[in-house]
Amino acid sequence: MQVCSLSLTDFRSYARVELEFSAGLTVIVGPNGHGKTNLLEAVGFAAGMGSLRGAPDGALIRDGADAAVVRCLARAADAREVLIEGELARSRPNRVRVNHQPVARRRDLVGVLTVTVFSPEDLDLVKGEPARRRRWIDDALTAVRPSLGALRSEVDRILRQRNTLLRQAGGRATDDVVITLDVWDSKLAAAGDELRTRRQELLGALSPRIKSYYAQIAKGRDEAGGAYMSSWGEESLAEALAAARRDDLRRATSTVGPHRDDVQLRIGGLPSRTHASQGEQRSLALALRLAVDAEVRERRDVQPVLLLDDVFSELDSVRAAALLDALPLSQRILTTAAGLPAGVRSDQLIRLTGESPPPVLVGEGSS
Ligand SMILES: Nc1ncnc2c1ncn2[C@@H]1O[C@H](COP(=O)(O)OP(=O)(O)OP(=O)(O)O)[C@@H](O)[C@H]1O
Ligand SMILES: [Mg+2]
CATH class of the missing domain: 1.20.1050.90 (RecF/RecN/SMC, N-terminal domain)
Known part of the structure; x- marks a missing residue:
């Protein structure tokens, strides 16, 4: 399974953002507080999870907005495309659809898109x-x-x-x-x-x-x-x-x-x-x-998408390289505020720059 693209409306710090991910490694890099973890949380949401940092659902909706929308296009191993759409609202029940068909509970998404999350917590x-x-x-x-x-x-x-x-x-x-x-x-x-x-x-x-x-x-x-x-x-x-x-x-x-x-x-x-x-x-x-x-x-017999939030900051360079080597070769989406792991190419980078809020996205080639 692979996340191809993500489109967010009023999710966390993002009023509106669209992103594409490569099938292999993507590294999201940017200073503290620029919305790196927020992006992984959005992928987690599409996989049926709550906040990766244990926050209540309401915290996922952009401050001042009524509802957050996450749209995630994923591709299964057999190349079938799956469109996962979730809406999280303050004053009405959440709505989740898979390929335009309503899904009863958000956690039913767990079987649609599987992720493995590594977080600082x-x-x-x-x-x-x-x-x-x-x-x-x-x-x-x-x-x-x-x-x-x-x-x-x-x-x-x-x-x-x-x-x-x-x-x-x-x-x-x-x-x-x-x-x-x-x-x-x-x-x-x-x-x-x-x-x-x-x-x-x-x-x-x-x-x-x-x-x-x-x-x-x-x-x-x-x-x-x-x-x-x-x-x-x-x-x-x-x-x-x-x-x-x-x-x-x-x-x-x-x-x-x-x-x-x-x-x-x-x-x-x-x-x-x-x-x-x-x-x-x-x-x-x-x-x-x-x-x-x-x-x-x-x-x-599934290939979970690996989401690694800021896990390199406490590892010395030898351990960081060893971790990268140990990861299975399915889709890997990493965030880092500090140095890039060795060997990352510029076409594998998404840089978050600019003043917050809202962060401006500059994807440096994303296929
Ligand atoms: N619901 C929300 N509405 C508006 N802004 C939010 C919301 N939730 C979080 N934020 C903002 O998002 C920013 C945090 O984003 P995030 O945690 O993704 O940063 P980060 O890039 O991962 O930073 P770090 O490197 O410190 O982990 C904070 O500035 C926070 O105020
Ligand atoms: Mg973070």
Whole structure:
């Protein structure tokens, strides 16, 4: 899959802009605050994603405008063209169309245009709280097998209901509370055991990839890897929930389950969250993204478009070159405020220049 052109109206800082992308590498270069990330967010939007920096949808609409429109022409591997059109409005539901046909939900676009995003915030995968890594492994599960999105929503829904019940119980195990809790526990046990198994299987498949990408980028002797840390042991989740029930009632929350698990990342045997250097953490975060991308390519037979936002700024030149080499040879769209990666040709550049707002685009040849 390849993004051929992008046309934006009132999206982020852009009142109006049209861009074309080459099939291989495109580097978007310009000073800070000139709208580089905004362009990648627009491609992400066409791929069914929200803001790449976790902002609410409203932030994607240009300040002062009522609606943002993103039009993206993409070409599949078999040369079929796909026109993805999305409108994001402040005061009415969003509208999404594929080849002029309405699509019910924006996330249905995920199967139309697939992207792999590398963003500066990815450092949080390594440095952040366990919730960040749970989201990573769950996002990976749905990227590899979109149908698993339902399992994840199911676990979230059961947990919300179970926690509401525990809060309402106020620490008292009345007959009513016990009967309802039994129902939620059996649902949570089934869905939670399955989610843990799926995560563990996927992590098992990703681990050798993480190790090899890390070795490729970091060129170090230290091995990187990930281990699944569960909040319950070898027993079934049903047994663990039963054992934790008294505690759960007292604390009015669910203390065991997939929402309390973590993926522990290590470099050279040491936990990277607390021991790794900034550059090592960055390299590991890149390896995590590349590993999932490779798994998606193999299992779903798709070629995700790679979007790399400002990921070179913290890497030394050796690691930056190693990263460029490690990228699969599908379409790659990079942004950078600093130096260009070595070997980039002028016909692969889009320069953002001029005063903001709005930035003026000077595409230097774009086919
Ligand atoms: N909804 C919006 N309406 C108008 N302007 C916006 C909106 N959202 C963001 N901007 C502006 O867009 C600019 C940021 O653009 P962007 O994050 O793409 O910059 P960048 O080129 O990636 O910069 P950096 O190199 O610092 O990452 C800021 O000036 C911001 O004020
Ligand atoms: Mg940026």
